[in-house]
Structure formats: C-alpha cells, structure tokens
Amino acid sequence: MADTAGSSQITVKKGPKFRETRKGQVRKHIINVLVRNEIGVLARIATLIAGKGYNIESLSVGETHEKGVSRMTIEVIGDDIVIDQVVKQLRKLIDTLKVRDITDVPHVERELVLVKVHTPTARARDEVLRIVEIFRGKIVDVSPETYTVEVTGDEDKINAILELLKPFGIKEMARTGKVAMRRELFVDENLQD
Amino acid sequence: MPRKGADIVIETLKEEGVEVIFGLPGGAIMEVYDALYRDGTIKHILVRHEQGAGHMAEGYAKATGKVGVAMTTSGPGATNIVTAIADAYMDSVPIVVITGQVPTHLIGNDAFQEVDIVGITRPITKHNFLVRSIEELPLIIRQAFYIARTGRPGPVLIDLPKDITQQLSDVSIPSEEEVRASLPGYRPHVEGNIQQIKRAVDLIMSAKKPVLYVGGGAVNAEAQEELIELAELMRIPVTTTTQGKGAFPETHPLSLRMLGMHGTYYANMAVYNCDLLIAVGARFDDRVTGKVDEFAPEAKIIHIDIDPASISKNIIVDVPIVGDVKIVLRKILEEIKKRGAKILHPEDRERWLEQIEKWKKLHPLTYRNSSKVIKPQYVIEQIYEVTKGDAIIVPGVGQHQMWAAMFYKFSYPRQFLNSGGLGTMGFGLPAGIGAKVGRPDKEVFVIDGDGSFVMTMQEIITAVQYKIPVKVAIINNAYLGMVRQWQEFFYDKRYSEVDLSVQPDFVKLAESMGAVGFRAEKPKEVREVLEEAMKIDDRPVVLDFVVDKEENVLPMVPPGKSYRDMILEDGKGTSEAETMYLVG
Numbered sequence: 001m002a003d004t005a006g007s008s009q010i011t012v013k014k015g016p017k018f019r020e021t022r023k024g025q026v027r028k029h030i031i032n033v034l035v036r037n038e039i040g041v042l043a044r045i046a047t048l049i050a051g052k053g054y055n056i057e058s059l060s061v062g063e064t065h066e067k068g069v070s071r072m073t074i075e076v077i078g079d080d081i082v083i084d085q086v087v088k089q090l091r092k093l094i095d096t097l098k099v100r101d102i103t104d105v106p107h108v109e110r111e112l113v114l115v116k117v118h119t120p121t122a123r124a125r126d127e128v129l130r131i132v133e134i135f136r137g138k139i140v141d142v143s144p145e146t147y148t149v150e151v152t153g154d155e156d157k158i159n160a161i162l163e164l165l166k167p168f169g170i171k172e173m174a175r176t177g178k179v180a181m182r183r184e185l186f187v188d189e190n191l192q193d
Numbered sequence: 194m195p196r197k198g199a200d201i202v203i204e205t206l207k208e209e210g211v212e213v214i215f216g217l218p219g220g221a222i223m224e225v226y227d228a229l230y231r232d233g234t235i236k237h238i239l240v241r242h243e244q245g246a247g248h249m250a251e252g253y254a255k256a257t258g259k260v261g262v263a264m265t266t267s268g269p270g271a272t273n274i275v276t277a278i279a280d281a282y283m284d285s286v287p288i289v290v291i292t293g294q295v296p297t298h299l300i301g302n303d304a305f306q307e308v309d310i311v312g313i314t315r316p317i318t319k320h321n322f323l324v325r326s327i328e329e330l331p332l333i334i335r336q337a338f339y340i341a342r343t344g345r346p347g348p349v350l351i352d353l354p355k356d357i358t359q360q361l362s363d364v365s366i367p368s369e370e371e372v373r374a375s376l377p378g379y380r381p382h383v384e385g386n387i388q389q390i391k392r393a394v395d396l397i398m399s400a401k402k403p404v405l406y407v408g409g410g411a412v413n414a415e416a417q418e419e420l421i422e423l424a425e426l427m428r429i430p431v432t433t434t435t436q437g438k439g440a441f442p443e444t445h446p447l448s449l450r451m452l453g454m455h456g457t458y459y460a461n462m463a464v465y466n467c468d469l470l471i472a473v474g475a476r477f478d479d480r481v482t483g484k485v486d487e488f489a490p491e492a493k494i495i496h497i498d499i500d501p502a503s504i505s506k507n508i509i510v511d512v513p514i515v516g517d518v519k520i521v522l523r524k525i526l527e528e529i530k531k532r533g534a535k536i537l538h539p540e541d542r543e544r545w546l547e548q549i550e551k552w553k554k555l556h557p558l559t560y561r562n563s564s565k566v567i568k569p570q571y572v573i574e575q576i577y578e579v580t581k582g583d584a585i586i587v588p589g590v591g592q593h594q595m596w597a598a599m600f601y602k603f604s605y606p607r608q609f610l611n612s613g614g615l616g617t618m619g620f621g622l623p624a625g626i627g628a629k630v631g632r633p634d635k636e637v638f639v640i641d642g643d644g645s646f647v648m649t650m651q652e653i654i655t656a657v658q659y660k661i662p663v664k665v666a667i668i669n670n671a672y673l674g675m676v677r678q679w680q681e682f683f684y685d686k687r688y689s690e691v692d693l694s695v696q697p698d699f700v701k702l703a704e705s706m707g708a709v710g711f712r713a714e715k716p717k718e719v720r721e722v723l724e725e726a727m728k729i730d731d732r733p734v735v736l737d738f739v740v741d742k743e744e745n746v747l748p749m750v751p752p753g754k755s756y757r758d759m760i761l762e763d764g765k766g767t768s769e770a771e772t773m774y775l776v777g
Contacts, residue, residue, distance in 0.1 A: 019490040021509070036378060039323065040311065047315050081505075088502035094320045094340060097378045 024080030028057065030109065030180050031083075033072040033090060034098040037063070041095045045072065048089055054078045058111075058177030069097065073109075073180045102182050109180035112152045114140070115162065118169030119147045128168060135161045146171060198327045199224035199358040201366075202291070203232045205334040208366050211235055211262050213253065213630055215246040219266025220306060221293030224358035238630065238659055241651040243270050245623040247277020248649070250288040252627025254281075255610040256585060256635075258415070260341050261288040261627065267295055268306030271352075272313065276617060278348045279317040283614025284436060285409060287346035289337045294323070296356040311352050319347030324354060327362040335372045344381030345500040346413055381499060385516030385524055393471075393495045393512050394528045400469035400493075401541035403429045406452065406481075409436030409613070410474015410498055410518050412606045416440065419522035420473065426526070426534055428542050430549055432460040434475055435598055438609040443602040444582075449549065450558070450602075453481040454750045455595040458556035461748075461756040463549055464489050472496045474518045477507040478614070479752075487755035497521045556748070558599050559762050567716050569593060569668045569740045573600035576638055576666060579723045584636040585610065585628050589621035589645025591675040593668035595746040597640040619648030625663045626656050636664070636727075643669040643693055650702070656733040657707035664726055666736045667699055670744070678745050682760070703735035712737040 035041045042061065049056055057075040064071050076083065083101060090099040119125045125147065132139060132149050135157065141148035151161050158175070196204075202225050206214070213236040218226040229237060240246040243265045250261030265274050271292040281288045295304040311323045320340050322333045330353075337349040367375070397403065405424060411417070417440055424431050424447050431441040432449040443450050449460035464470065470492040475481070482488040485508060496503075496510040497518055504513040514521050536542050560570040573596050576584070586601050587610045588594035594611055603609045610628055612620035625639035646667050656663055673691040680688050700710030709729055711722040719738065726734040749760045760766055 019486045019488060019508070021486050039325070040315070043312070044315060051316060085502065085506055088504075092500070092502055094376060094379045 024082065024084075026077065026079050027103075028075060028077050029083045029101055029103045030107070030178060031074045031076065031087060031090070032098075032100045032102050032180060032182070033074060033096055034064070035070050035072060036095045036097060037068050037070045038095045041093075042072075044093055044095065045074070045090060048093070049074070049076060049086060052078070052082055052086055054082075054086070060177035060179050062179075071179075073178050075178055100182070102180060106183040107180050108183060109154050109178050110152050111155060111158050111176055111178050112150065113158050113162070113173065113175040115149045115151075115165055115170055116141075116172040117147050117149060117165050118145065118171055120145050124168055128165065131161065131164050137161065195361040195363045197224065197228065197358065198330055198353075198360050198362065199228035200232075201327070201330050201362065201364065202334065202353070202358065203228045203235065205331045205366055206235060206262065207232075209260070209335065209338045211260075213238060214262045214264050215240055215249040215253070215627065216264030217241075217243055217246060217266070217270065219270050219293060221267035221295055221355045222264060222270070222291070222353070222358075223293075224355065225264065225291070225293070225353070238626075238655060240623070240655050242649065243273035244277055244619070245626075245649055245652040245655065247274040247288070247290065248280070248617075248620050248623035249627030249630070249652075250290070251277060251281050251284075251286045251620075252587060252610055252624030253631040254286050254288055254627075255624070256607050256628035257631040258413075258607065259287075259631070260338055261286070262291070263288060264291045266293040266306065267310070268308045270306075271308055271310040275313060275317070276615075278314055278350065280612050280615040280617045280620065281348040282317045282319070284612065285346045285413060286348065287341040288348045289334075289341050290348060290350045292350060292352050293358075294352045294354040297325070297354045298356070300354065310350065314350050317348070318350050319345075321350040321352070323352045324357050327357050327360045328364050330357060330362075331364055331366045332372065332375060335367055335369075336376060339369070339372050339376070340379065344379075345410075345503075382501065382515045383499070383517040383520055385497070385514045385521035387524070389512055389514045390521065390524050390528060393514060394525055394532065396469050396493055396495060396512065397427055397429075397471065397525070397529065398532065398535060399537045401538050402467045402545045403427070403469040403471065403542075404449070404463050404467040404492075405429050405431040405441070405471045405473060406464065406475055407431060407433045407437040407440050407473045408475025409434065411437055411440035412474075414474060414499070414518035414520075415606065416473070416519040416522055417606050419519055419526060421445070422526060423522060423529075426529065427536060428546060429471070430463055430546065432456070432464065434478070434481055435609065435611050435613045437473075437475060438598065439603040439606040442604040444604050451598055453478075454483065454752070455599065455746050455748065456750075457558055457599075458748055458759065458761065459549055459552035461750065461759060462552045465756040467492045470494045472498070472510070473522070474498060476503045479507070482507060483750045484753055484755040487757065556761055560744075562716075563741070564716055567713060567719060567738055567740045569596050569670070569738070569744055570600045571716060572666060572668060572719055572738045572740065573597055573640065575719050575723055576640070577601045579720070579727055580636050580638060584608075584638045585632060587611070587621050587625035587628055587637060587639045589639075589641040589648075590616045590618045591642040591645055591673070592670070592678065592744075592746050593640055593642040593645070593674070595675075596668065599746075618642075618645040621645055622649050622663075622665060623652045625665070626652060626661050629661050629663045630659075639663055639665040641665055641667050642674060643667055643671060643696055643699075644673045646699075647696065653703065653706045653708050653733055653735065660731055661733065662730045663733050664736065665733060666738060668740055669696075669699070669737055670740050670742045671696065672742060675746070677743070681743070681745070682749075682751070699735055699737040703733075708733040708735055710735045710737065712739065714739045
C-alpha cells in the first residue's frame with residue numbers, strides 16, 4: 001500500500017530489512033561459581049549447562065573458608081553469547097551466591113596432575129627425574145617399574161610435561177579440573193610471573 | 194508445642210494465607226490429608242487426575258495473582274502433575290506443588306510408588322526441595338511460597354517424605370524476614386537502573402514510530418494503569434502477547450491487539466516498521482518474533498523485564514532494564530514528566546498513528562460468516578456478546594485458542610488465561626475450574642477444542658462435585674485442527690492422523706457426569722444455547738458447537754518466517770507493497 005502523505009524525515013528502504021544479529025566466538029570459558037553447599041546443587045548446575053547442549057570440560061568443587069559455601073570452577077567450551085546466558089541463568093539458581101565468567105579478567109589458574117610413568121631402566125628414571133625437576137614437580141611414589149609424578153601449574157605447563165613424559169609410556173594419569181581465582185584488581189598483570 | 198509434621202504443613206499453609214488446595218490423596222501424603230481433615234479450615238478440591246490439580250492451581254493463580262497450591266501423593270501422583278509444572282514454569286505462574294514421598298529410609302530403594310520427582314522436575318521448577326528433617330519443614334514451605342511469588346514467578350515443588358509428616362516437633366514457623374535471610378543467593382532486582390531508564394526516556398521522546406510490546410510480566414506486576422498512562426501520554430500504540438492480554442485494554446484506540454504468528458496484520462506491520470520497540474515484561478518468544486533477523490529490523494529496542502536472563506536471550510536489545518515492570522514504568526513516567534512530557538517529533542508520531550489506522554482498515558480481523566454452517570469465530574463473537582465482554586476466558590490449545598484470542602476483546606488483566614509457553618492441550622477445563630474457584634464473582638468461559646477437551650475432560654466431574662459453574666464451549670471441528678491447518682498449508686493437505694470424527698457425544702457425556710449439555714449445529718442455534726447456558730449457575734455447562742471443519746486461523750506468519758510472509762484472511766500472502774511503510 002503506497003501512502004503518499006509522508007514526511008521527508010522518515011527514511012524508507014525498499015526490499016527486505018534485516019536486524020543485525022550478533023554471533024559470539026566459540027572458545028573456552030572459565031566460570032567461577034560460589035554456591036551454598038545444598039543437596040543437588042551440582043546437579044542443578046550440570047543440568048543447566050547440559051540443557052544448553054554444552055559439555056563441561058572440567059569441574060572442580062571444594063569448600064571455601066566460609067562454612068557451607070563451596071567454590072566451583074567450571075570450564076566449558078561455548079559461544080560467548082550463549083555462555084553469557086548460562087551465567088545469567090546460573091545466577092538465577094537459588095543456591096548460587098556469586099557467578100562470574102573470569103575468562104577475560106586477570107586470574108590465576110592451577111591444575112594438578114598425577115602421572116604414573118613407565119621407568120624400568122636407570123636411564124629412564126634419570127631422565128624423568130630431570131624433567132620433573134625442571135617443572136618443579138615431585139616424585140610421590142616409586143616402584144621398580146614406575147615413578148608417580150605430581151605437578152601443579154596452569155594448563156600449558158601441565159600439557160608440556162605430559163608431552164615430555166609420553167615417550168616413556170604413561171601407565172595411568174589423574175588430572176584435576178582447573179581451580180581459578182580472579183586477581184586483585186590493583187595488581188598489574190604484567191608484574192605477575 | 195510438639196505436633197506432627199503433617200500438622201506443621203497445614204499450619205504453615207494457613208500462615209501463607211492458603212484458602213484452597215487442589216489435589217488427590219494417596220499413601221505417602223495421607224498424614225497431611227488427615228491433618229487437613231482434622232483442621233477443617235482449608236478448602237480442598239478433589240480432582241480426578243493430578244494433572245488437573247496442577248492446572249487448577251495455575252488457573253487459580255493466574256486469575257487471582259495469589260500462589261496456587263496443588264498436592265499429590267508420591268510416584269504416579271507426582272509424575273502426573275509434571276506437565277502442569279512445566280506449563281507453570283514456561284508461563285511464570287506462581288504455584289507450590291507438594292508431593293508425598295516414600296519414607297526417608299526407603300528413598301533410593303525403588304520402593305512402592307517411589308520416583309525421584311525432585312530430579313525429574315529440576316529443569317522445570319524455579320526451585321524444588323526434598324525435605325530431610327522436620328525441623329526444616331516450616332522454613333522450606335515458607336521459602337517455597339516466597340520463591341514462587343517474588344521476582345519472575347514460577348512453580349516450586351516440595352517433596353515430603355512420609356516419615357517426616359509423622360514425626361513430632363515443636364519447631365516454630367519462621368517470619369518473612371527469617372525466610373529472606375535464609376536465601377542469601379536469591380535477591381530479585383526490582384528497582385531498575387536509573388541511567389538505563391534515562392536512556393529509555395531519551396528514545397521514547399525522540400522516536401518517530403514507537404510501539405509498546407507487552408507481555409505477561411506486565412500482568413504479573415499489575416502495571417495496567419502505568420501502561421495506559423504511558424501509551425496515552427506519549428501516543429504509543431500497544432500490542433500484547435497472549436500472556437499480556439488485558440494489561441492494556443483491547444478496546445482502547447491505541448491497541449493493536451495481539452502480535453506474532455496469529456497476530457493482527459496491523460500489529461505485525463507496526464512492529465515490522467517501527468523505529469522503537471518497547472518490550473514490557475515480554476520475552477521475544479519465537480511465536481512472537483518469527484524469523485529473528487527480520488523482527489522489527491530497524492527498531493531500537495528497550496526491554497524491561499524482572500528476569501535478567503530474559504534480556505538479550507533471543508534478540509539483542511539496546512536498552513535493557515532489569516526490574517519490576519510497574520516500578521520501572523513509574524520511574525519512566527516520572528522522568529518523562531520531569532522533562533515536560535514532550536514528544537520531539539509530534540507530527541511524525543501522528544502520521545505513524547494515521548498509518549496504523551490505515552493498516553487497521555486495510556486488514557481488520559475478519560472472517561467470512563455463513564448461514565449454513567457455524568463458523569468458530571462467530572461462536573467466539575457470540576460468547577463476547579452474551580458475557581458483555583466481561584468473562585474470564587480460558588482456552589485449551591489449538592485453533593480455538595487463537596480464535597478466542599482474536600475474536601474476544603479483553604479489557605482487564607487476568608482475563609485471558611492460556612497456556613502460552615508450553616502449549617498444553619487439556620489446559621482449559623481444569624485451569625478454568627481453578628479460575629472460577631479464585632474468582633467466583635466472574636463468569637468463567639472455557640473455550641476448548643474437541644481435541645483439547647478430551648485430554649482432561651474428567652474434571653467436569655470435579656466441577657459438578659463442588660458446584661463450580663464453569664461454562665465450557667467446545668469448538669468441535671472433529672479434527673486436531675491446528676495440526677490439520679499446518680498440514681493443509683505446509684504438507685499438501687496430507688492429513689496425517691488428525692481425524693477426530695469419532696468422539697463421545699459431548700451432550701450425553703456432560704449429562705452422564707452430572708453437568709448440563711447443549712449442542713448447536715446451525716448458526717442460529719448458537720445464541721440460543723449460549724443464552725440457555727447463561728441461566729445455569731449451580732453446575733458446569735458443556736456446549737458442543739459443531740463448526741466448519743476446515744476453517745483456518747488467519748492471519749498467520751508461517752513458522753520461522755518473517756512478518757512480511759504473512760498469510761492474510763483470504764488465504765493469500767501480503768504483497769510487497771503492503772508490507773512496506775512507503776512514504777513519498
């Protein structure tokens with residue numbers, strides 16, 4: 001319908017018009033969640049994330065200094081916009097006290113790994129020991145055939161040592177999820193290690 | 194004083210002001226039913242199926258704004274009410290559901306009538322509880338009501354093991370302050386950020402082609418007055434969703450009525466062409482937006498919602514305001530008045546309203562009536578007339594629901610109670626019964642489909658037992674009509690499994706249950722049976738309207754398409770010229 005009684009101030013486009021839609025980048029996010037330590041709280045959080053079709057890459061939970069309050073660090077790969085939605089929905093849960101995506105804020109993160117390495121020869125034992133020293137790890141268990149190594153660090157460091165130990169033969173491995181904490185704001189990130 | 198857990202339940206419900214419970218007893222919940230009997234002050238409506246109890250609690254809550262309460266036993270009693278809980282979750286209806294559970298020591302043992310209802314309902318409740326000790330029982334019940342009714346309302350489930358209802362305790366009922374203090378992680382935002390409110394006011398004053406898009410949040414917040422004031426003061430046309438109906442009167446000249454898939458041509462054209470969309474307590478559901486990137490493509494969007502997670506979920510908005518709709522609208526009005534209530538482009542604003550009037554005249558809501566066969570739309574119009582536009586209308590889900598939404602004009606909040614989010618067939622009758630229990634002063638008309646009705650029709654018996662005089666108008670087209678319509682439009686008329694030509698005789702069925710039944714097969718009988726039905730006020734009435742079998746709900750935006758692809762009342766599409774707001 002052509003309406004001719006118009007003002008020149010109103011701009012008109014012909015043909016289909018489109019609303020700009022924002023697409024997020026898909027990447028790994030680290031979400032810190034403080035929760036009341038109630039029955040089912042882990043299930044609620046896991047259900048919510050699974051409900052978005054995302055898989056939890058790693059998860060660590062432990063009590064904080066406050067009684068009845070636990071901290072979860074959740075690693076999940078997902079679209080920035082969907083993760084933002086997940087964070088908002090996590091905040092809505094009655095048992096969550098604080099939820100924060102700390103991916104883009106300065107933070108410290110650590111993982112711990114226990115690796116049982118095949119070390120049947122003296123040479124292998126020497127080599128492994130050296131690698132462990134370089135990485136400031138520890139040998140926490142010894143048998144005639146194996147060394148069990150403990151290392152803590154960020155993800156890259158853990159991946160690096162695992163890469164070096166692999167040629168010896170890894171018999172068993174246990175890796176914790178990430179624990180992460182926001183750095184205090186007044187600390188310049190560049191001054192940290 | 195030490196008393197049984199079951200008595201604590203009743204005591205706490207009374208403290209919450211509960212007047213009525215919809216439910217059905219069984220083994221695990223018997224103690225509570227015994228306490229209910231001994232107390233004798235709370236009314237109980239015995240349903241015939243637990244799903245009915247859930248929808249009745251919803252209908253009660255939607256009609257009154259109070260928390261609806263349903264109670265069932267464990268196992269199948271609990272699973273039967275799951276659909277209603279999901280329905281309440283989708284439509285933000287405040288209900289508290291109490292389910293019995295097997296005794297604590299048997300939980301996890303596959304005991305008789307045991308089911309993990311807390312696990313089952315986790316993703317469809319606002320929150321749920323398993324009561325683990327009698328000491329926490331009164332606090333949990335009060336928390337449940339507090340959570341259900343505050344913030345974005347929703348269903349809360351309490352799973353109550355039998356042994357806890359039998360134990361004795363002298364635990365006291367906590368105060369409202371104690372309840373709030375016990376929920377440190379739950380703090381609904383209500384106030385609205387003042388900077389965002391100022392930005393919103395900038396846009397509202399400077400917009401040339403604004404539209405208000407109003408959803409159920411405005412009804413929950415009771416914001417009708419503020420909405421009317423804002424619309425009139427700033428000359429903004431208003432469209433509502435099915436949930437938002439009545440928050441702005443559809444009889445008002447600024448009303449565009451409903452938008453979306455079965456919205457009016459003029460509402461959809463206004464939204465498509467607007468330069469400012471003010472979403473008020475609405476959530477940009479896909480039935481509203483159609484194809485997202487062609488929804489209000491040139492508009493700035495202000496979104497007022499109590500739920501932060503609703504904001505920028507489906508559509509990225511320009512000005513998000515998290516808060517209670519009523520409070521935020523008041524602040525917006527204050528700010529507008531502080532700035533002299535000026536519309537910066539008054540001529541454009543008037544031209545916009547003129548354009549909308551043209552759209553209204555070009556394609557009003559209409560249908561081709563017949564003197565031979567009853568048109569469903571005609572039935573709705575007649576119901577509107579005999580009830581003088583004042584009845585509470587409760588539809589099921591399907592074509593009849595959309596016709597009810599289109600051809601009845603709603604003028605007050607909580608007047609159109611429908612299953613909008615989940616789209617639950619069978620919602621109408623039990624929800625209508627709940628509404629009538631909550632609002633006995635109002636005529637309650639259930640407008641149902643023949644498919645929808647039979648899903649919960651046993652609740653007619655309940656309405657007879659308690660003398661609840663709901664009217665049930667069955668728009669009987671002997672089809673699962675909405676599915677048939679989609680098959681006609683999108684599947685080359687391959688009518689796969691939609692034939693409902695074998696159905697009970699609804700008149701005899703009503704009579705067998707102790708209700709009154711009427712049938713109309715000719716257009717002239719419609720008014721007659723309606724007038725007869727209006728004379729009955731001591732029991733339910735079932736009206737069987739045998740209507741045109743293949744009438745379609747139009748206009749329609751095909752699923753996943755844009756408003757530009759609307760199919761109009763003649764079954765034809767809009768022309769390119771019609772979709773554009775052409776100037777010069």
